[in-house]
Amino acid sequence: MIHRATLPPFTRRDALKKFATGFGLAGFAAAAGSPLLAASEGTSNPWTPKAPHFAPKAKHVIVVFLQGGLSQVDSFDYKPMLDKYDGKPLPYETPRTEFATGNLMKSPFAFKKYGKSGIEVSELFPHTAKIIDEFCIVRSMISDIPNHGPSVLMMNTGSVRAGRPSMGSWVVYGLGTENQNLPGFIVLTAGAGGGNNFGGAFLPAVYQGTMVPYNLSDPNQQIQYLANTRLNLPQQREQMDLLRHLDQAYVDKLHGAPELEATIQSMEVAFRMQTEAPEVFDTRKESPATLAKYGEGGIGRGCLTARRLVEKGVRFVQVVHAGWDHHADIMGHKHTARDVDQPIAALVSDLKDRGLLDETLVIVASEFGRTPVINLGGFRSVHNGRDHNIYGFTVLMAGGGAKPGTIYGATDDFGFKVAQNPVHVHDLHATALHLLGMDHEKLTYRYAGRNFRLTDVEGKVVRDIIA
Numbered sequence: 001m002i003h004r005a006t007l008p009p010f011t012r013r014d015a016l017k018k019f020a021t022g023f024g025l026a027g028f029a030a031a032a033g034s035p036l037l038a039a040s041e042g043t044s045n046p047w048t049p050k051a052p053h054f055a056p057k058a059k060h061v062i063v064v065f066l067q068g069g070l071s072q073v074d075s076f077d078y079k080p081m082l083d084k085y086d087g088k089p090l091p092y093e094t095p096r097t098e099f100a101t102g103n104l105m106k107s108p109f110a111f112k113k114y115g116k117s118g119i120e121v122s123e124l125f126p127h128t129a130k131i132i133d134e135f136c137i138v139r140s141m142i143s144d145i146p147n148h149g150p151s152v153l154m155m156n157t158g159s160v161r162a163g164r165p166s167m168g169s170w171v172v173y174g175l176g177t178e179n180q181n182l183p184g185f186i187v188l189t190a191g192a193g194g195g196n197n198f199g200g201a202f203l204p205a206v207y208q209g210t211m212v213p214y215n216l217s218d219p220n221q222q223i224q225y226l227a228n229t230r231l232n233l234p235q236q237r238e239q240m241d242l243l244r245h246l247d248q249a250y251v252d253k254l255h256g257a258p259e260l261e262a263t264i265q266s267m268e269v270a271f272r273m274q275t276e277a278p279e280v281f282d283t284r285k286e287s288p289a290t291l292a293k294y295g296e297g298g299i300g301r302g303c304l305t306a307r308r309l310v311e312k313g314v315r316f317v318q319v320v321h322a323g324w325d326h327h328a329d330i331m332g333h334k335h336t337a338r339d340v341d342q343p344i345a346a347l348v349s350d351l352k353d354r355g356l357l358d359e360t361l362v363i364v365a366s367e368f369g370r371t372p373v374i375n376l377g378g379f380r381s382v383h384n385g386r387d388h389n390i391y392g393f394t395v396l397m398a399g400g401g402a403k404p405g406t407i408y409g410a411t412d413d414f415g416f417k418v419a420q421n422p423v424h425v426h427d428l429h430a431t432a433l434h435l436l437g438m439d440h441e442k443l444t445y446r447y448a449g450r451n452f453r454l455t456d457v458e459g460k461v462v463r464d465i466i467a
Helices: 012-020 023-031 080-084 126-130 148-157 167-175 233-254 258-280 288-294 298-311 330-353 425-435
Strands: 060-067 101-104 111-114 119-122 135-142 185-189 210-213 316-322 360-365 369-375 386-389 393-398 406-408 418-420 445-447 450-452
Touching (some): 060 167, 060 298, 060 330, 111 126, 135 418, 135 425, 167 185, 167 316, 258 298, 316 330, 369 393
Parallel strands (some): 060 316, 060 360, 185 210
Antiparallel strands (some): 135 393, 445 450
16 A cells, blocks of 8 residues: 655755765765766766767656556556456456456546557546657566565666665766756655655765655745855855865865765755755746646646756656555546646646657656456455556656657556566666666676666667667
8 A cells, every 4th residue: 555654845954964975985986887987087076967878869867656556457558358358257367466356347437549649548648648649658567576665666776675776866877967056866756655766775875866845836845944044145155165175174184084075065065956946946937828737736746847857957857646556446546647647748748849858758657557357355345446467567658769659568458467578677777778878787886796787687678669
């Protein structure tokens, strides 16, 4: 089950804590043999943009993460055979699921074909349906473990176990970021998820995700202590220069003090955030037409903020929307889909209108899908819910070099298991890194005596979904 929590505002003091261990360790990463970080050798700033392995198609990534499990057979993977065999047993042995399951259940939602591609889309996503030709729809996703914790970790970190860096951390570690006044990896959330999903793990802490709540509209509430009410910027700069002079004298006396050097850098980051963060996070400055396009609610503000962040050069943004775990009643998808449908469509079309979609890879994903059979166990008042499904689910990709207006892979006639062109989460990660110009086998970090990577020891680039 998904448990919501109230996310405390991210503070500049948090920035000091989070970044303090990162800057001083960056030099050690280059010494450990990172092929990308070595390109910026000699710089003390680990966020400095770095050259990719080869020419990229994308420069930025936005992940809209639908946490809890979007049902593929009720959204983007239409299965007419479910209508025909509704209420009948699955004609093959039911794959292992988390709870007991019963007979087949048709989708309660109508599907229609849209766009030049003629892709079927559920009535749950009318706004996304109108721009379905912008998407590459991967209908053959697979993962490893059918419960939330491990699967959320897998989608975000490439491992079912805690302690691995998130995809966003790997991307910023490999490429740096274009805007030095903002963190390179920002997670916009109303409280779902956690540090293990978006953390830097054994990478230097500067690369971990900075979590900011999107359910607040005032940047000074989103990021507390953003404004220094006692000193103006020139006075702060003078104070910072004095502290740097004193600290550097001590560093020189010790012939190097990584932790102190890291603190110096983190203070600089917090100082620079004052100049950029109030502007970029204040979505109230957008036109009424733009605000109406994204719609009301926090997730709309989150998607709009994501666009503003990549527009300002932030490398990786993740927008998290929870509440998709509908074991008892799949009709709950009506509410969660209503929340995200308009913001997702607005984000993709807005990026395209601004000339940013070609260089921004947008991924819409859940940790897994849902079963075409009814959920029987574990919940009271169950009547038409669906269990977790790792054997065949759907991920949407737009922009950033993904092939638009296409479907890749297929599940069987009932939408339970992949029947054609399976794509593991490792393959999705390898492909995303490839679109960013990185070879997933070469993007490594040495830790505990071995070279680690996002795709572990697996993963292959799915070239058929690349434009």
